[in-house]
Amino acid sequence: MRETLTNQIRRLRFDNGEMTQQALADKVGVTRQTIIAIEQGNYTPSLTLAMKLARAFNKTVEEVFQLNCS
Amino acid sequence: MIRLQKKAWSSLITITICSLICLVCFSFMVARNSKGADYLLICLVVGLPTGIAAMFQELRFQNQLDEREKMLYQNANQWSIGVLTGYLLVFCFSVFFLVGGGGQAPVWLFPGMLFSGLFIAQTTQSTIILFQCRREQDDA
Numbered sequence: 001m002r003e004t005l006t007n008q009i010r011r012l013r014f015d016n017g018e019m020t021q022q023a024l025a026d027k028v029g030v031t032r033q034t035i036i037a038i039e040q041g042n043y044t045p046s047l048t049l050a051m052k053l054a055r056a057f058n059k060t061v062e063e064v065f066q067l068n069c070s
Numbered sequence: 071m072i073r074l075q076k077k078a079w080s081s082l083i084t085i086t087i088c089s090l091i092c093l094v095c096f097s098f099m100v101a102r103n104s105k106g107a108d109y110l111l112i113c114l115v116v117g118l119p120t121g122i123a124a125m126f127q128e129l130r131f132q133n134q135l136d137e138r139e140k141m142l143y144q145n146a147n148q149w150s151i152g153v154l155t156g157y158l159l160v161f162c163f164s165v166f167f168l169v170g171g172g173g174q175a176p177v178w179l180f181p182g183m184l185f186s187g188l189f190i191a192q193t194t195q196s197t198i199i200l201f202q203c204r205r206e207q208d209d210a
Binding site: 029031033034037040043045046049 | 072073136137138139141206209
């Protein structure tokens, strides 16, 4: 069974007044490259960063990240 | 260019310059057949402050990195340790195969092995960081 982690960060950024990647990165204390890597699914963030990202959008972690099993 | 790439390039340039200086000094000492505590003291006087300064700079730099950058940095470190171990193994066994267990090898071979190993390890670390950054930029 293959597990993949998807996320809604890109959509949530646009829902939150077209927030830029840099603005989100500054808000959670990482680099823009890290946000790009997470959005593309190339990097799985730590639980701390996942919670910071969810908090930045006023969402729960499950609303931002989804674990898909196939 | 992100700070990890800048750091990799600066490390690569620094280690190349330091290695060239070391090579010149070491060749000079080998040519003169220098030995004794005086020369060891020179190495300590030159090497120790540089090493301590580099260590503090390294710690300060690592504190600035975010978690993904730390992961890339650790990957590069693992590669450099692996390459250094492999290089030392190949070097030591090559000497053994070439001159045999009871044979003789020049003394300069050992510090030479150490310096070249450190150079290769640092070069590997910087190259792996640059490779990972390039791959990420291509994906973006």
